Amino acid sequence: MAPTLYMVYPSPPVRAVLMTAKAIGLDLNLKEVGLLSNDHLKSDYLKLNPQHTVPTLVDDNGFTIWDSHAIMTYLVTKYAKDDSLYPKDPEKRALVDQRLHFESGIVFARLLRITKPLLVQRKGTIDKRDLDDMIEAYTFLERFLQGKKWATGDFVTLADYSLGASISSIGVLVPIDPKKFPNVTVWLKRLENLSEYEANRDGLALFSLIFKNRLSKL
Numbered sequence: 074m075a076p077t078l079y080m081v082y083p084s085p086p087v088r089a090v091l092m093t094a095k096a097i098g099l100d101l102n103l104k105e106v107g108l109l110s111n112d113h114l115k116s117d118y119l120k121l122n123p124q125h126t127v128p129t130l131v132d133d134n135g136f137t138i139w140d141s142h143a144i145m146t147y148l149v150t151k152y153a154k155d156d157s158l159y160p161k162d163p164e165k166r167a168l169v170d171q172r173l174h175f176e177s178g179i180v181f182a183r184l185l186r187i188t189k190p191l192l193v194q195r196k197g198t199i200d201k202r203d204l205d206d207m208i209e210a211y212t213f214l215e216r217f218l219q220g221k222k223w224a225t226g227d228f229v230t231l232a233d234y235s236l237g238a239s240i241s242s243i244g245v246l247v248p249i250d251p252k253k254f255p256n257v258t259v260w261l262k263r264l265e266n267l268s269e270y271e272a273n274r275d276g277l278a279l280f281s282l283i284f285k286n287r288l289s290k291l
């Protein structure tokens with residue numbers, strides 16, 4: 074039996090998990106959660122994940138874990154044929170972990186500060202402070218990528234899927250200027266050429282549709 078992933082396609086963290094599963098050749102049983110109908114706030118879902126977020130993974134033995142970063146490292150540790158996406162070497166792993174925490178604590182947190190008001194409060198604009206903070210996050214990533222092919226070095230890791238899902242998404246609302254951010258621009262293009270990036274495409278298109286539509290309602 075395949076592990077079950079509770080998900081919605083537009084969610085960047087969900088897409089990071091989908092890219093991971095595709096990369097390691099793991100089939101997932103996908104269950105869409107009705108966020109708009111608040112299904113994630115109902116008792117059945119809260120029993121699975123009291124934090125009521127997607128993605129949430131239930132493995133075939135019943136083991137349940139949420140947060141994309143925890144899910145991705147779990148899936149690679151348990152199901153991948155080798156450790157290339159999440160190296161066992163302490164220094165290489167520490168670099169991947171640093172980037173995953175950067176995605177979680179900086180990039181996704183700042184993305185949410187932009188997308189939540191658009192979606193929940195139906196605002197039609199992005200505050201300048203939130204725009205500036207996102208640009209600062211791009212600047213950090215630009216520096217991390219200096220002299221590197223991928224987020225941590227010469228090889229694709231989970232850091233690329235996690236950052237790639239979020240950066241490709243927020244780039245729709247806060248454009249990534251290729252002159253100011255050449256490393257980020259080239260890295261995203263490189264990511265788009267990977268076969269596992271296919272798992273990001275449809276959800277990204279939906280994300281784009283939802284949020285561009287909100288902004289155009291000015």
Ligand SMILES: N[C@@H](CCC(=O)N[C@@H](CS)C(=O)NCC(=O)O)C(=O)O
Nearest residue numbers: 084085086125126127128140141142
């Ligand atoms: N850090 C979490 C973020 C998960 C998250 O906030 N997901 C959003 C969708 S993109 C969600 O489930 N929102 C509904 C809620 O928080 O109630 C992760 O990486 O999984």
